[in-house]
Amino acid sequence: MEHDRSRGGGEHHHGSHRHLVDVFEEGEQPPHGRGAIDAIVVPTIRHPRWLTYATRLALALGCHLVSLHSRNWSRAREAAQAMPAGLRYISADVDHVDRLRLPDFETTAVLRxxxxxxxxxxxxxxxxxxxxxxxxxxxxxxFLDDDIEVGRLADVERAAALLDTYDAVGMHIGGYPDNSVVCHAHRLTGGHQESFVGGGALAVAVDPGRTPSFFPNVYNEDWFYLLGERRLRRLAVAGQVKQRPYDPFDRPVRAREQEFGDVLAEGVYWLLDGDAAAGWRAAADAAYWRDFLAKRRRFVEDVLSRVRRLPQGPRHNRHAMENSLLAALGRLRRIEPELCVRYLKAWSVDRRRWAAHLDELPHLEFATADAVKWLVKDGERGLHWYGSMVD
Known part of the structure; x- marks a missing residue:
């Protein structure tokens, strides 16, 4: 195991945060042998055929598969019909999130x-x-995204074993890089850009003895899941998966919608890069965000200038990249330092609210049907779901 020290640093942008995590190289065995995964959870909006890799993995691991569906072309019924014999699964349609038994998050209210x-x-x-x-x-x-391919069962087992020591273990995402639109453009124009741990392939410990965390409704929600009150939670990287390719520049709105979450996460992790032990609490100061927003603007403008120097051709859709970066810049100009401070204060409130919410849940163990009923608020219509674990 090594502690990755490369930062991909720059005056206005850090192209890597991997020095913040413990990296277990291929063939390096975790200290506690093999671990058991209880379930693979796949949030999806795609056709159930995209569950093929997750289904095979769950069968091989002998664990449950949970697929959570929404939108017209992703339905639990079709997924259930395609599940192979012997697989323990829950497939549910989650079309109306306001019906779910989730807390009223302050982070959501701040942005409403x-x-x-x-x-x-x-x-x-x-x-x-x-x-x-x-x-x-x-x-x-x-947690496994539906566009992720896991090549080796042993990588998942290693990640599970490490959860005896770590709160979360990410698997390195190869294939198409897992970056924001702005960071894709940075890499494609010669900048040093790596991928950090993400929710697309993330093993997490959820036993009651751990300090719980949640995913706020913001881009880079997985980076906030990995964050503690003052510093990063215990985090490792082991194994490798592959993400299927896509075009990050196909819609400028993608970059626009990512910008606020990208700014928040990069701003917090910038502080951790400087001194992980000191933590990130300086982000509670509007003056810090005033300075960081200026850094971010110079960074995006620099990437944009490099994009404009690219030759137009089949390798680079320069105009699409330029339009995406202009959309990000437009959204960036609307972000105020005080909003960043308010959001992080709300996030701290939500962490405590989430922990209290979990403490109120019953322990149903093998009562799957009852557990699914508990996923919606009292008085709301239950989820449409299918499963092999019915009582």
Whole structure:
């Protein structure tokens, strides 16, 4: 095991945060042998055929598969019909997140009725996976995005074993890099840019003895899940998975919607890069964000200038990249330092609220049907779901 010290540093941007985590190289055995995964949780908006890799992995591990569906082309019924014999699974339609038994998060309220409010349901689905784990008494789960391919079973088993020591273990995402739109452009124009640990392939310990965390409804929600009150939670990287390619520049709105969360996360982790032991509490100061927002603007403008020098051709869609960066800059100009401070204060409130919420849940263990009922608020219509673990 090594502590990665490379930062990919720059005057206005850090291209790597991997020095903050313990990296276990291929073939290096964790200190506690093999670990058991209780469930793989897949939040999805795609057709159930995208669950193929997660299904194979769950069968090989002998664990449960939880698929949480929304939107017209991703339905639990179709997923259930495609599940192979012998697989223990829960497939549920999660179309109306306001019906879910989730706390009224202060972080959501801070952004409500602002241009920064996020309309995706990814965070709600991941938090629902955490609720289900607590209700059923699971101790280790793996979050896996539907566009992730896991090559080796042993990598997941190593990650699970490390959860005896770490709060979360990410698997390095190879194939197409897992970056924001702005960071994709930075890398494609010659900048040093790595991927950090993300929720796309993340093993987490969810037993009651751990300090719980949650996914706020903001871009880079997984980076905030990994964050503690003052410093990073115990975090490691082991194994490798592959993300299927996509075009990050196909819609400028993607960069616009990412910018607030990208600013927040990069600003907090910038402080951790400087002194991980000292923590990130300087981010509670508006003066810090005034300085960091200026850094961010210079960084995005520098990437934009490099994009404009690219030759137009099949390798680089220069105009699409430029439009995405202009969209990010437009959104960046609307971010005020005081909003960043308010959001982080709300996040601290929400961490305590989430912990209290989990403490109020019953322990249902093998009562799967009852656990699924508990996922929605009292008086709300229950989820449409299918499963092989019915009482």
């Amino acid at each position: 009725d602002t241009p920064f409010a996020r309309t995706t349901d990814l965070s709600a689905k991941r938090n629902t996976g955490l609720l289900l784990a607590r209700l059923l008494g699971w101790r280790r789960i793996v």
